[in-house]
Amino acid sequence: MRILIVEDEKPAAQKLEKAVRLAKPDAEVVGITDSISETVDWLRQYPVPDLLLMDIQLSDGLSFRIFEEINPGCPAIFITAYDNYWQQAFEQNGIDYLLKPVSQEKLGASLRKYELLRKFFSNHLDALQRWQQAEPAGAHKKRFLVKRGADYVSIRTEDIAYFYATHKVVCLVESKGSKFILDQSLTDIERQLDPELFYRVNRKYLVNMSAIQRIKTYPKSKLLLELQPAVGEEVVISQENVTAFKEWMGQ
Template structure:
């Protein structure tokens, strides 16, 4: 925890240093100021501290004038002999208000309040960031619908060996070679099927990874795709072959 101490009375500053160390030996007072002008200069030149411990009436005026000189983003525990600034304090980054003479129990209670607020804000911020940047998992088709005179047939995507364009109409073919007419275009199907499982070989064919038995080189940097349990072969277009090789090894 990095703290900035704003206090113009040395005995009070000594006491706060002692209380800070007693509360958290790991806490570090990164700066000490006795005047508003010093505090403004410090905040302009250094990263914002995690917390500010500040008196209100200082050598060169009221600490609330600090907010007119520089943007103060750190929370503040105000430590003062006056109780008349309470409302103003909580309008200006105040998370605690401790009256002098300061007792350690009061100081510790204010520090605990600050830590509770910090944890709450960090948790809320983390949740907001997670929600803002979380990318919903894409939902891919789990089944295809084929229409025929007999009605509708539901084909599980896992059963599809490949999809082929025949006379301008997409057909899904299973491992037994049975063909099912689909309503979607090949481009629509390419977008709707999981790219980890399906690959578009060319303008007319999409193949499922689990249906591939082996591949063999063909001319002009194309590949012949042999399917499991089927005599038919498919062929990748030359411009898709590099992507096919990468897809197979991902």
């Protein structure tokens, strides 16, 4: 179990880390961050942890903003001195809501809850995959309705080069280069698309196979993609994702 602790008070963070080690000796605390900005930077730089232990009120705002800037896709246990954020917590990957001061017993129960959920979904993964494969033909989204000035236009999915997330918004980029802002998250869009045509290469980019012009080797066993239309930054596939990406490209 790899855990990232998000807590802006150093003594509280150290106490929480110690409590984690007592409750789950084989758990690994992979990092401790103390703000929204630092947490977002950490999640962009390192592999996604299995679990977040997250204070809600941080020095630069509520930690829910982290999920607006980057959706790590992992569950979170929220820890706070206030009881009025529970609804938002469970809307943002929350699996438990603990009030400070957190006892060793309650933390242990929350970590066991996470393990039970992980075991349940791991055991049912095959069934979920069969369910996905049994979806009726044509279930994947064929068009996206976007706004162009004062008008709306419908764009065919096959005419989309890629989607990318930036500054709390998601953009659709046509193969001809036109860009449109969408009001959905990248994760929600990914669920609607045909996985044989589109692939989530990293947290920021969801690409159409036809938009990949070149695949280059990159330091530390990563891959670098060149897309068309071109982008103004490096699109890198992490070492952990390289094997799955190659299998997708070779399907």
